[in-house]
Amino acid sequence: xxxxxxxxxxxxxxxxxxxxxxxxxxxxxxxxxxxxxxxxxxxxxxxxxxxxxxxxxxxxxxxxxxxxxxxxxxxxxxxxxxxxxxxxxxxxxxxxxxxxxxxxxxxxxxxxxxxxxxxxxxxxxxxxxxxxxxxxxxxxxxxxxxxxxxxxxxxxx
Amino acid sequence: xxxxxxxxxxxxxxxxxxxxxxxxxxxxxxxxxxxxxxxxxxxxxxxxxxxxxxxxxxxxxxxxxxxxxxxxxxxxxxxxxxxxxxxxxxxxxxxxxxxxxxxxxxxxxxxxxxxxxxxxxxxxxxxxxxxxxxxxxxxxxxx
Numbered sequence: 131x132x133x134x135x136x137x138x139x140x141x142x143x144x145x146x147x148x149x150x151x152x153x154x155x156x157x158x159x160x161x162x163x164x165x166x167x168x169x170x171x172x173x174x175x176x177x178x179x180x181x182x183x184x185x186x187x188x189x190x191x192x193x194x195x196x197x198x199x200x201x202x203x204x205x206x207x208x209x210x211x212x213x214x215x216x217x218x219x220x221x222x223x224x225x226x227x228x229x230x231x232x233x234x235x236x237x238x239x240x241x242x243x244x245x246x247x248x249x250x251x252x253x254x255x256x257x258x259x260x261x262x263x264x265x266x267x268x269x270x271x272x273x274x275x276x277x278x279x280x281x282x283x284x285x286x287x
Numbered sequence: 288x289x290x291x292x293x294x295x296x297x298x299x300x301x302x303x304x305x306x307x308x309x310x311x312x313x314x315x316x317x318x319x320x321x322x323x324x325x326x327x328x329x330x331x332x333x334x335x336x337x338x339x340x341x342x343x344x345x346x347x348x349x350x351x352x353x354x355x356x357x358x359x360x361x362x363x364x365x366x367x368x369x370x371x372x373x374x375x376x377x378x379x380x381x382x383x384x385x386x387x388x389x390x391x392x393x394x395x396x397x398x399x400x401x402x403x404x405x406x407x408x409x410x411x412x413x414x415x416x417x418x419x420x421x422x423x424x425x426x427x428x429x430x
Binding site: 133137152170173174177179181182185186189190193194196197198200201202204205206208209214215216217219222225226228229232233235236239240242243244253 | 306309310313316318319321322323324325326327328329330331332333334335336337338339340342343344346
């Protein structure tokens with residue numbers, strides 16, 4: 131909404147200079163952007179199943195990047211439709227207003243996000259890939275082996 | 288030699304197919320694709336009209352008529368702020384002064400710390416990678 135105040139030149143009516151206003155606007159928008167980014171990252175890390183965490187995290191990040199690219203693309207289309215060009219800015223306030231309204235729309239899609247907080251959320255077991263008995267034995271063996279090597283090195287001393 | 292190459296490429300193909308299958312299986316789960324779709328939608332709906340605002344800042348007669356570099360400077364200062372906070376997090380930064388030596392020091396410390404952690408630190412690998420990333424960016428910025 132601070133953008134809209136700037137574009138409609140309301141800040142000059144309040145006696146705030148443009149320089150100050152842009153700096154404050156940038157501080158606030160960067161901070162909110164980072165705060166918004168954090169829960170998405172937590173959700174992304176929670177969605178990764180065992181075994182292919184890295185690959186799946188990369189896939190989710192690519193989805194995020196595709197979303198950012200689509201947003202630039204749609205923003206460009208909107209500016210084109212509203213005939214905002216390099217020299218013509220008559221409808222820029224409308225573009226900013228539409229952008230601000232669109233930013234509220236994800237609230238309607240909140241039902242897509244699983245309920246519960248980050249500590250209770252868990253993927254179903256068939257995806258998380260529970261360890262089979264053989265693997266467990268193997269792991270136990272490795273653990274003992276590690277301990278054995280430690281004991282040996284202690285003995286040597 | 289050729290047989291070896293064939294065997295290796297077969298194994299790579301096999302692993303690639305396995306990973307693809309596992310990802311597809313995971314994606315089909317409704318607990319996974321719904322949040323992913325939400326992330327995509329929420330990022331898409333935040334329309335990006337920075338270009339229009341930039342031209343308004345610099346060219347419009349009604350606008351503030353900044354020089355073209357000024358908005359970019361303002362934006363770039365705030366792009367730097369995670370790096371500044373990273374520097375503040377490590378108080379020895381100012382003592383050592385030499386960022387290159389410092390980042391090498393960090394790599395050693397991270398390597399040794401990964402051997403020390405006893406349980407499976409699956410979640411910590413991602414933030415650690417990100418941290419190394421931001422440290423290297425920081426040393427590039429200092430150079």
